[in-house]
Amino acid sequence: MNELSLSRQEMNCYCRYLLGKAADERSLQLFEGAIQHEATILSDDEIILLEFMIRNPWSIGSIDACMGLFFHNHRLRKRMTIAFAILETNPMYFDFFRPRVFGPTYFLNLSVSAVKELFMALTGRIILLFF
Amino acid sequence: MEVVDYIVVGSGCTGAMAAQTLVEAGVQVLMLDGGATDSKYAGKIPDKDYLTIKRDEPDQYEYFIGKDFEGIPFGQVKTGEHLTPPRKFMLNYVREWMPMKSDNFFPLESLALGGLGNGWGLGCCIFSGDELRAAGLNAAEMQGAYQVVGNRIGISGSKDDAEPYTAASLNDLMPSLRMDSTGANLYQNYQRKKSGLNRMGFYMGRPSLALQTVDRNGRKAYQYKDLDFYCDQDKSAYRPSFTIDELRNKPNFRYIGGVVVLKFGEDDGLVTVTCRSIETKEILTYQCRKLLLAASCLSTARIVLRSYSAYEVRLPVISNPYSYLPALQPYLLGKDADAHKVGFAQLSLFYDPDGSNMNVAMGSIYSYRSLMAFHILKETPLGIKTGFRFLEYMMPAFTIVGLFHPERGSAQKFLALHKDPRRLTGDELRVNYTLSEEEDRRVNHNEREYSKALRSMNCFVMKKINPGQGSGIHYAGTLPFSDSNERFHLLRNGKLGNTQNIFVADGSGFNYLPAKGLTFSLMANAHRVALNALTAG
Numbered sequence: 001m002n003e004l005s006l007s008r009q010e011m012n013c014y015c016r017y018l019l020g021k022a023a024d025e026r027s028l029q030l031f032e033g034a035i036q037h038e039a040t041i042l043s044d045d046e047i048i049l050l051e052f053m054i055r056n057p058w059s060i061g062s063i064d065a066c067m068g069l070f071f072h073n074h075r076l077r078k079r080m081t082i083a084f085a086i087l088e089t090n091p092m093y094f095d096f097f098r099p100r101v102f103g104p105t106y107f108l109n110l111s112v113s114a115v116k117e118l119f120m121a122l123t124g125r126i127i128l129l130f131f
Numbered sequence: 132m133e134v135v136d137y138i139v140v141g142s143g144c145t146g147a148m149a150a151q152t153l154v155e156a157g158v159q160v161l162m163l164d165g166g167a168t169d170s171k172y173a174g175k176i177p178d179k180d181y182l183t184i185k186r187d188e189p190d191q192y193e194y195f196i197g198k199d200f201e202g203i204p205f206g207q208v209k210t211g212e213h214l215t216p217p218r219k220f221m222l223n224y225v226r227e228w229m230p231m232k233s234d235n236f237f238p239l240e241s242l243a244l245g246g247l248g249n250g251w252g253l254g255c256c257i258f259s260g261d262e263l264r265a266a267g268l269n270a271a272e273m274q275g276a277y278q279v280v281g282n283r284i285g286i287s288g289s290k291d292d293a294e295p296y297t298a299a300s301l302n303d304l305m306p307s308l309r310m311d312s313t314g315a316n317l318y319q320n321y322q323r324k325k326s327g328l329n330r331m332g333f334y335m336g337r338p339s340l341a342l343q344t345v346d347r348n349g350r351k352a353y354q355y356k357d358l359d360f361y362c363d364q365d366k367s368a369y370r371p372s373f374t375i376d377e378l379r380n381k382p383n384f385r386y387i388g389g390v391v392v393l394k395f396g397e398d399d400g401l402v403t404v405t406c407r408s409i410e411t412k413e414i415l416t417y418q419c420r421k422l423l424l425a426a427s428c429l430s431t432a433r434i435v436l437r438s439y440s441a442y443e444v445r446l447p448v449i450s451n452p453y454s455y456l457p458a459l460q461p462y463l464l465g466k467d468a469d470a471h472k473v474g475f476a477q478l479s480l481f482y483d484p485d486g487s488n489m490n491v492a493m494g495s496i497y498s499y500r501s502l503m504a505f506h507i508l509k510e511t512p513l514g515i516k517t518g519f520r521f522l523e524y525m526m527p528a529f530t531i532v533g534l535f536h537p538e539r540g541s542a543q544k545f546l547a548l549h550k551d552p553r554r555l556t557g558d559e560l561r562v563n564y565t566l567s568e569e570e571d572r573r574v575n576h577n578e579r580e581y582s583k584a585l586r587s588m589n590c591f592v593m594k595k596i597n598p599g600q601g602s603g604i605h606y607a608g609t610l611p612f613s614d615s616n617e618r619f620h621l622l623r624n625g626k627l628g629n630t631q632n633i634f635v636a637d638g639s640g641f642n643y644l645p646a647k648g649l650t651f652s653l654m655a656n657a658h659r660v661a662l663n664a665l666t667a668g
Contacts, residue, residue, distance in 0.1 A: 017516060018515065018516055018519075026189075030192060033200070034200040034203070037200065037205045038205075039205035040205060061514065061516065064514035064515055064516060064517075065513070065514040065517065066514075067514070068511065068512055068513045068514040068515070068517075068518065069512050069513070072512075077509070077515070078205065078509075080515050081203070081505055081508060081509045081515060082200070082203055084504070084505050084508065084515055084519070085196050085202075085203055085503070085505040086192060086196070088195075088503055088504060088505055089185075089191050089192035089195045089196055089503075090189075090191075090192070091185065091186055091187055091188060091189060091191070094185055094186045097185070097504070098182070098185075098186070099182075099467075099468035099500075099523070099526065099527075100523060101465065101466065101467045102464075102465030102524055103465075104465075106465055106524060107464070107465070107524075110520065110521060110524060113517055113520060113521075114517075116517075117513055117514060117517045120514070121514075
């Protein structure tokens with residue numbers, strides 16, 4: 001995969017993971033521009049991990065949770081944050097980011113999510129052992 | 132060469148106030164300034180509120196995260212990184228023209244038109260008599276100056292428990308801005324627990340802000356658009372550039388931007404000021420009868436030290452230790468977020484344990500929305516996706532307390548200018564800033580007491596963040612006030628010791644920094660020094 005097409009696939013992958021839909025052309029272009037920053041350029045090992053994530057979208061949740069808990073400054077986490085910032089400032093996805101009111105049971109949902117997140121983080125840690 | 136009556140160096144809050152006082156007195160004033168302006172985002176932000184922009188505007192990424200993505204902090208977060216893209220112009224030219232080296236002091240400096248005033252949080256506090264005396268200022272002179280400056284910039288506020296610490300005692304106050312649910316809920320809890328909190332030494336009230344809540348003097352009332360970190364569309368928030376724009380219409384005022392003042396020299400009753408053009412690097416000179424330095428205390432120190440070729444001479448420096456406490460109000464979790472949030476401080480919480488109005492700590496309380504989710508998400512110990520699920524639930528309850536601590540100088544807080552021919556100015560400022568163990572203990576004690584007080588108001592601190600010395604953006608004390616006419620000191624009237632016609636109108640003279648918002652006192656002092664310069668010799 002060349003670097004250009006890889007970054008477009010990467011953004012698409014993040015967008016599907018975060019919002020459940022493919023990224024629009026503009027977000028793809030913006031992501032390509034944004035990741036030129038020195039602090040977000042991937043090493044060879046990180047590119048291999050990224051290619052794995054793209055080929056195996058089921059792994060992204062675990063790797064995301066793992067980076068949040070154990071590898072806060074991982075370049076792929078930085079790149080996912082950039083993707084999030086680009087999506088957050090795109091009116092096409094406003095409904096996803098608009099302020100919402102939550103019912104009283106939502107806290108229970110979040111508690112379950114937190115336990116699930118821990119499990120995912122541990123799974124992600126195992127995946128990362130191979131990279 | 133033309134000789135003007137007065138040269139004012141710098142167009143920030145102090146330069147603007149000093150210049151206005153001089154211009155109103157009818158003398159000829161020339162202002163020399165770095166003059167950086169925002170050519171990238173000016174006029175780009177539509178006249179709509181934050182949520183409407185988020186919903187409708189396809190180009191919003193330009194000003195929210197930056198055309199060059201400069202709003203996304205990629206690496207280690209330094210002082211100034213938090214500035215939104217439309218405010219980043221405040222940092223233009225600083226690295227090249229204000230070189231600084233330090234392992235433990237990270238200040239914010241500006242060469243912009245309006246200086247650091249472009250990002251001022253607008254908090255206005257009046258120092259108590261004891262605080263003014265400790266700072267080396269004359270309380271009677273300052274009282275009058277506070278009122279003059281208050282009338283010029285327009286202040287909103289309320290007479291409440293915080294009145295002794297804010298500027299609410301001034302005449303002609305406008306009503307405080309409306310609180311959003313984050314502020315309102317906390318204030319309600321304070322009212323319920325007030326007597327216990329007062330016994331602990333805590334007093335809460337509405338901050339006095341240089342923010343208009345009614346239409347006045349060509350500036351509009353605050354419109355609750357929640358774009359306070361991005362633009363000054365309706366001019367409700369005071370910025371020194373408004374004053375400079377008005378002065379530019381006066382025949383006795385001239386503004387020259389795009390220059391960095393290097394040094395001054397006195398000869399035969401005249402002051403010669405040497406500058407360098409930012410664009411052409413050409414050396415330029417101007418002459419005046421009196422010079423007012425209002426370049427902010429770090430830059431003023433550079434100019435004074437360079438003028439005397441005083442390299443490696445140590446000067447003291449003071450900066451308020453600053454920390455912030457992200458907190459949650461559980462009652463607001465998942466609740467309906469207000470349509471109209473407020474970016475400015477909504478409440479002030481003062482800690483005055485002995486009731487003396489001296490050595491008071493100040494907490495400013497903010498809600499959070501328009502700086503967007505991604506800034507917080509990257510700090511959470513969760514994945515981005517789950518983190519956002521938590522964050523959107525927590526957002527209405529999210530409360531940020533910015534905490535300032537009072538500060539005095541010490542032998543471990545100093546700066547010196549070192550020669551460095553590689554630099555455009557030929558030198559570099561080096562700063563050491565270390566708190567003593569006792570000072571560290573005091574800061575930690577204050578943070579613990581604030582956490583306790585907030586907890587009693589059902590607001591729970593999640594973390595304490597100390598962004599490092601200098602991050603509070605309050606600097607002073609490099610040329611301390613003194614009664615003796617010595618070099619590197621200021622006389623009480625603001626005149627630089629051992630000079631005839633050089634005055635300093637910024638905070639360089641302050642011997643003590645109360646934790647209360649400093650800018651209003653700096654502006655009042657600038658007015659006072661300008662009056663003294665008009666009457667001196």
